[in-house]
Amino acid sequence: MQQFIDAAPGIRLWTEQRGAADAAPLLLIMGAQASGVGWPDPLVDALAAHHRVIRYDHRDTGRSTWSFEERPYRIADLAEDVIAVLDGLGIDRAHIVGMSLGGMLAQMLLADHPDRLLSATLISTMALSTTPYTRPDGSTVPTDALPGIAPEVLELWARPVEDHGPAAEVERRIEHWRVLAGDQLPFDEGYFRAFEQQVIAHTGHHRAGTAHGRADSDGMLRTDQLAKNEVPALVVSAPAEPVFPPPHPQHLAQCVRGAELVEIPGMGHALPPAVHAPLATAILARTGAVTT
Template identity: 30%
Template sequence: MPTVTVNDVELYYERRGQGEPLLLIMGMSGNTGHWGEPFLTELETQFEVIVYDHRGIGQSAEHWDPFTIKQLAEDAIGVLDALEIDRAHVCGISMGGMVAQELALSAPERVATLTLGCTYCGGPEATFGTPEDMQMLAEAMASGDRERALQAMYDVNVSPTYAEDPAHFQAFIERATNRPASVAFIGLQMQAIAGHDTHTRLGEITAPTLVVHGTLDRMLPVANGELIGRLIPGARTEIFEGVGHLFFWERAEESAALISEHAAAAAPAQ
């Protein structure tokens, strides 16, 4: 099992594909398996794709001390260091997008391009999902009823159209139950998210930036992506109509193509 020790924590990682390195940073409660094969298969035709599990998640070592988004960004940099990658394209989704923001701010020389998907920057204009949705999700997760919790997670993460296909729900169940994070550990990640605030610093990001968001995102409403796109100089914002939080599941091929086009557009002229 490939692991690296970063900041005194053992982190699991995978590398696949060929091309320039692309570091993918997963969101809250997710692990390497949550990216989904359709998305990864598309990306590996253009990039050497690096995925890893955050501290305390998936196949990485257990970790029960509180941490911050900035510390998770230091972990991401540590993964690049351990793999001897000086510079990479970086894509972060949801909580991983918050990590990617901090990475781009603290180590701009390491980021060839930046893609921020279904994410949040904090500050007075940023918003989480509705109180009703957040309460429903919290109650389901705390209920001890696994089926109820999984259904609630699915409902707030995908669009109604995507949810109509039973095969999509089965794929979600398989991913969600593969090395699932405990409710207690998700609480630590939520604590880190609550402390995240880059909105006054996003203007300092120098990496060419792509922002992707779905209009039916119930976890982090689309206004968050639009805000980030306005705050980062020169950012390109792509909005998927009728798509939920997990846009890279619902539009895997299109999402991978956007990242590839973004990287190619930022490449220096030969």
């Protein structure tokens, strides 16, 4: 079932629900410039066998309002959009799963709206905390000394995004996924081509958005609140991650009080078919352990 939610004056967000209406809600939060269909259908269906699964388009993605040029917003506003989606769908509390920027938004929700969450799963993201990382040997590493984004990713992101038509845009996105997916699993070019064609069909155009990279990111740190967290939380470690490489997930699990850590073998900063089943299993193990 598809539905539009009014999140703020002039802002409408596209949402889709799958699964039994009376099942525990599970809301999926995608990363920067990624629409809700960035969550692959097979993964969504696996989760929907146990949950009322909601995925939605951020502002300036998919079928939601593209408004940044006329009305710039903050990253914090994207976090509040999650609450607007829950309110619009009449959901008091939900499990949330966030990837990349979505994992940061999920941390902000853990800190600011813990009463609205049943659990949180954080994937391919970094800690919104200044707490140093403690290595297994007991030594510590300041957050600004943790590994940075891989050079090949930075080089790709530094290139200007030019419109050479839909076919060229699909090829650009495939190259992007090839780098983001890491080097531990075979890269399925055909899968990602079909995936991006689906994203473009859903959006209705092939233009690449840049709003989230330009949005005000001030005030995102939640060091103290995360250290006092009481919401059941899971951190997913992706060993081939080129954006937030290990030990970022280990650090995140230390910063979020009570968080568990699970590794998905071969996973990078992407969701190819090989990770769908193990990722669904990990998420469902976390949500299934929560009593409502």
